[in-house]
Structures are given as structure tokens and as C-alpha cells.
Amino acid sequence: MIDKTSPMPLYFQIEEAIKLKIEKGEWVSGSMISSEREFAEAYEVSRMTVRQAINNLVNDGYLTRRKGKGTFVSAKKIEQKLLGLTSFTEDMRSRGYRPASKLVSFQTINANQRLAKVLDITENHEVYEIKRVRLANDIPMAIETTFVPVDLIQLQEDHIKEGSLYSQVENAGFVIDYATQSLEASIAREAESEILEITKGAPVLLIERQTYLTTGKPLELVHSVYRGDRYKFMIDMKR
Missing domain, CATH: 3.40.1410.10 (Chorismate lyase-like)
Incomplete structure (x- = not known):
């Protein structure tokens, strides 16, 4: 879970939580992740905050968006x-x-x-x-x-x-x-x-x-x- 009292930005905490799941193998390559709405409800944050975290992870290569399908865990480079x-x-x-x-x-x-x-x-x-x-x-x-x-x-x-x-x-x-x-x-x-x-x-x-x-x-x-x-x-x- 994320700590809303922490000085660390919420989107960054979400990024780190997702990266940890990927690195520990809980989320395998090719698996589809939850929707922005589901993340927002789970973490009790705005969808904009979730979107920023997801965008950063896509740009860093951890996640991949597929048009009309969703967002997936990227394969190893x-x-x-x-x-x-x-x-x-x-x-x-x-x-x-x-x-x-x-x-x-x-x-x-x-x-x-x-x-x-x-x-x-x-x-x-x-x-x-x-x-x-x-x-x-x-x-x-x-x-x-x-x-x-x-x-x-x-x-x-x-x-x-x-x-x-x-x-x-x-x-x-x-x-x-x-x-x-x-x-x-x-x-x-x-x-x-x-x-x-x-x-x-x-x-x-x-x-x-x-x-x-x-x-x-x-x-x-x-x-x-x-x-x-x-x-x-x-x-x-x-x-």
C-alpha cells in the first residue's frame, strides 16, 4: 500500500509498488495489469495520479500499451x-x-x-x-x-x-x-x-x-x- 503522509509523491509510490511486483515475478511478462480505474480505487487516489505512474513505467520499459487491448507487463529487453x-x-x-x-x-x-x-x-x-x-x-x-x-x-x-x-x-x-x-x-x-x-x-x-x-x-x-x-x-x- 502507499503512504499518503510520506513526502514521496503518490505516483512515485505506485510506480515502485508496480515495479516491485514485476521484479519479484508476481506479474509475469505479457500479463495485463489492472485498469486505471481499478488502481485508483485500490489506492484511493485520482486516476490522473495513476495515469502518471503508468506513463512513467511505459516510458521506462516496464509496461507496454496495446491499442484497444490494455496495458501489459513488458518482456525483458x-x-x-x-x-x-x-x-x-x-x-x-x-x-x-x-x-x-x-x-x-x-x-x-x-x-x-x-x-x-x-x-x-x-x-x-x-x-x-x-x-x-x-x-x-x-x-x-x-x-x-x-x-x-x-x-x-x-x-x-x-x-x-x-x-x-x-x-x-x-x-x-x-x-x-x-x-x-x-x-x-x-x-x-x-x-x-x-x-x-x-x-x-x-x-x-x-x-x-x-x-x-x-x-x-x-x-x-x-x-x-x-x-x-x-x-x-x-x-x-x-x-
Whole structure:
């Protein structure tokens, strides 16, 4: 129960009570929690106070809202170490998840100035634009848009649907060398929230990766939007 005489805000006390239930395993991943009205009656507080606590827990990744269904206990976040260059498929399999991709679009476009610079090609040069939703155990984890020069490798839509782009590249005889990657925090826009099955304004991670072959030739530019409530990146640091 909460202590109304405590200097600690009521919404914070509710947050801590819910987090404790989750951390002790009383509320398991995927289970639906009580409604705001039920919480308000149980704790004898206003629904606005409960809403603030729930919103904070959603933003912190403890809870997940599903449109038209309710609020649920989130699954444990998938951790990825920022060491080594692996594909999404390889990452998920190494962690015991079942990876899958849903192809949104596969087309060729003319490179704009920035794409041309990053991929070391001329402006208006043809590049593949591949948009996919990446899933782990059928749960959407990220929206990924990949750009690859058309004259570097011939890609087939059916092959993209079936597996890893990196596997196709390596099977074609290329050797992937290294990548540079940037991460920044953002919030989900309406279209992204619908695809990722999260609420509009929920935290997301924006990731951009430039990958290079051993020849020094750029292979790809990738823009990704990852769910902040299901994914986190780890890095080991040594002094």
C-alpha cells in the first residue's frame, strides 16, 4: 500500500509498488495489469495520479500499451553488445530468439546527394531501397531501411524475404570488413508506432550504420528505428 503522509509523491509510490511486483515475478511478462480505474480505487487516489505512474513505467520499459487491448507487463529487453559486426538475424539467433522479416518495399531509386556521398557513387546512381520490419518471436522490434548500390551486387526480392542480406553478400564472394554506427534517442511518430505496435510518442532508438567491404567499398547505409521498450545496447569499456 502507499503512504499518503510520506513526502514521496503518490505516483512515485505506485510506480515502485508496480515495479516491485514485476521484479519479484508476481506479474509475469505479457500479463495485463489492472485498469486505471481499478488502481485508483485500490489506492484511493485520482486516476490522473495513476495515469502518471503508468506513463512513467511505459516510458521506462516496464509496461507496454496495446491499442484497444490494455496495458501489459513488458518482456525483458533484448541486449546487444556493440562489439562485432553482425546482422539482426545473427543477433536474434545467438540469443535464442526466432528472427523474421516482413518486407515492406523493395525498389530501386536514384541516389540523392547524401546517399551518393556515403555510398561513394555518383548522384542519381541507382541504389536498392529495402524497407523491412524486423521481428523476434513474431514481435516487431525495428523498422529498417537499407540502401545498397545496384551495380555492387544483384539482389532478388525473394531472397531478401527469406534471409539475411549479409549472408547473400558473403555468398556472392564479398567480405564484410567493418561498420560505423551512430545511435540517438527519439520518440515514435504515428506511422512508426502503428508498425512497431507501440504508442505514438513512445521512446525509440534511431540507428544509422555505414558498412564497408574489405576492398574499402561501401556496402550499405542502414537507417533503423528500434523499440526503446524491447531493445538496449551494451558496450564494455576499459580504462
